[in-house]
Amino acid sequence: MTTTTTKALLEIDNVSKIFRNGASTTHVLDRMNLNAAEGDFVTVIGPSGCGKSTLLKIIAGLDTDYVGTVSIEGRKVDRPSQEKGFIFQEHRLFPWLNVESNIAADLSLSKPDVRERVNELIKLVKLEGFEKAYPRQISGGMSQRVAIARALLRKPKVLLLDEPFGALDAFTRAHLQEALLDIWQKNRTTMVLVTHDIDEAVFLSSRVVVMDAKPGRIKSIIPIDLPYPRKRTGTAFQDIRTHVLRSLEHSDTEEPSYTI
DSSP: OOOOSSOEEEEEEEEEEEEEETTEEEEEEEEEEEEEETTOEEEEEOOTTSSHHHHHHHHHTSOOOSEEEEEETTEEOOSOOTTEEEEOSSOOOOTTSOHHHHHHTTSOTTSHHHHHHHHHHHHHTTOTTOTTOOGGGSOHHHHHHHHHHHHHTTOOSEEEEESTTTTSOHHHHHHHHHHHHHHHHHHOOEEEEEESOHHHHHHHOSEEEEEETTTBEEEEEEEOOOOSSOOTTSHHHHHHHHHHHHHHHSOOSSOOOOOO
């Protein structure tokens, strides 16, 4: 078990989740214990079906049918709220709204504080000049920038990202990874990312959580002790990448419960 003396902002305490379908049951998550401090960038990686996305939905308050406790700043999560931002693989923009209106979502741009915040976010995600563009007029990568800005609008304590770059080509994905890292370094919002991409996990994260499946449980937590900006071709980067890959490939015989 790996521990930290830094006070946790996000606490996942002994969380288990079972899906029921008639008489059959599927044990999705098993005794998950995971903490993240303010400003952490934690990536969860593992095989399909290990419960990564389910874990994000539980943290977001979108799924409350589980055993255990999830809390943010000591307050139990039991519903969606403004303190959690969520970014999906699909950008889910409103096609009838332009970029700035999509970022504002249900808030009025006529209010000075909303307008100021939207303008700040447009600069943060580097979309100046595209404020009036509609989703059909911008690329997939730009659309995800809009989705990131919208998720940051209300200054969430935790930003949850469910494979946000999975549908993009390799060049755009690498570009957006760098953009996300820049946003994180400027805002220091605690981030929890789910991905299948090992390089993405090592490039972005302060810690990588490796999960096993059936049931989903934490196998290992690997600290990424590399300075930013990181070079994907460097020896140290490749060594950690190999470490993560080996952890994914080899199953443990024990049933550990880790905390970071």
